[in-house]
Amino acid sequence: YKLRLLTFVFSLLSLAFFISSCSTEKHLGKSNLKPLSANHLIREIEDNKFDFDNLEAKFDVKFKDKYDGSVVRLKGQLRMQSDSAIWVSISLNLGVELARVMITDDSVKFINRTEKTYLSESINGLKDRLPIETSLDFLQNLLIGNNIHFNEKYKATIENNSYKLTSDRDTFWVTPKTFKVKEHELQSSMANSQQLIAKIYYDNFQEINGKLLPTKIILDAGDIFDINIEI
Numbered sequence: 001y002k003l004r005l006l007t008f009v010f011s012l013l014s015l016a017f018f019i020s021s022c023s024t025e026k027h028l029g030k031s032n033l034k035p036l037s038a039n040h041l042i043r044e045i046e047d048n049k050f051d052f053d054n055l056e057a058k059f060d061v062k063f064k065d066k067y068d069g070s071v072v073r074l075k076g077q078l079r080m081q082s083d084s085a086i087w088v089s090i091s092l093n094l095g096v097e098l099a100r101v102m103i104t105d106d107s108v109k110f111i112n113r114t115e116k117t118y119l120s121e122s123i124n125g126l127k128d129r130l131p132i133e134t135s136l137d138f139l140q141n142l143l144i145g146n147n148i149h150f151n152e153k154y155k156a157t158i159e160n161n162s163y164k165l166t167s168d169r170d171t172f173w174v175t176p177k178t179f180k181v182k183e184h185e186l187q188s189s190m191a192n193s194q195q196l197i198a199k200i201y202y203d204n205f206q207e208i209n210g211k212l213l214p215t216k217i218i219l220d221a222g223d224i225f226d227i228n229i230e231i
Contacts, residue, residue, distance in 0.1 A: 033161065033176055038154040041163055044179035049146040050211045055080045061090075074098070080140055105136045145181055145202050145214045180205055180212055 036044075056079050063072045075095075079087040086103040100111045108126060110119040126134050141147050152167035162182065163174040173183040184200045198221045202214035
């Protein structure tokens with residue numbers, strides 16, 4: 001139970017701003033987009049990435065466990081300091097804190113209020129037990145839609161009036177003109193060699209200091225869980 005709750009909190013970190021109203025429907029048809037190379041697209045995404053020093057947000061979360069169909073609705077608070085730390089608090093609607101997690105570049109600290117337990121572990125120690133990458137840089141970039149693995153080799157195509165970048169591990173759909181990632185499909189391997197394919201949908205971009213920040217997301221983790229969060 002403790003590990004499932006920790007996995008749940010980490011999953012929240014993979015999406016911290018988003019809601020199920022994000023549409024996943026794709027419309028087929030011809031495209032008038034100009035073909036661009038993968039390197040060109042990556043440069044455009046880098047030029048339009050969202051930068052921050054400190055970021056704070058309150059959010060509502062709906063978590064659906066696909067094993068038993070149960071649904072949990074919670075509230076949360078998120079704080080991030082660039083290249084330094086992520087802090088998340090999860091509470092009941094009545095304001096009673098259930099859990100708190102703090103992630104730095106080398107450690108994870110987790111408090112379970114309901115079971116009165118505490119966990120402190122290195123990030124490297126969690127890599128084989130969670131279905132997503134656990135580095136601070138990866139999680140922060142994923143939370144603000146800057147989630148590109150630039151060390152991957154990509155192929156660029158056009159699909160449904162969007163640019164598409166594909167590698168052996170990731171697929172990204174990129175919105176023309178803004179060059180923001182609107183959909184991310186990633187493959188992860190668990191310690192038991194099970195393959196997990198998860199999809200993240202970004203939506204409702206808002207301009208902050210001249211840069212666009214997504215304010216909605218869905219994480220669809222295949223047959224395991226769905227998480228919808230609204231800022």
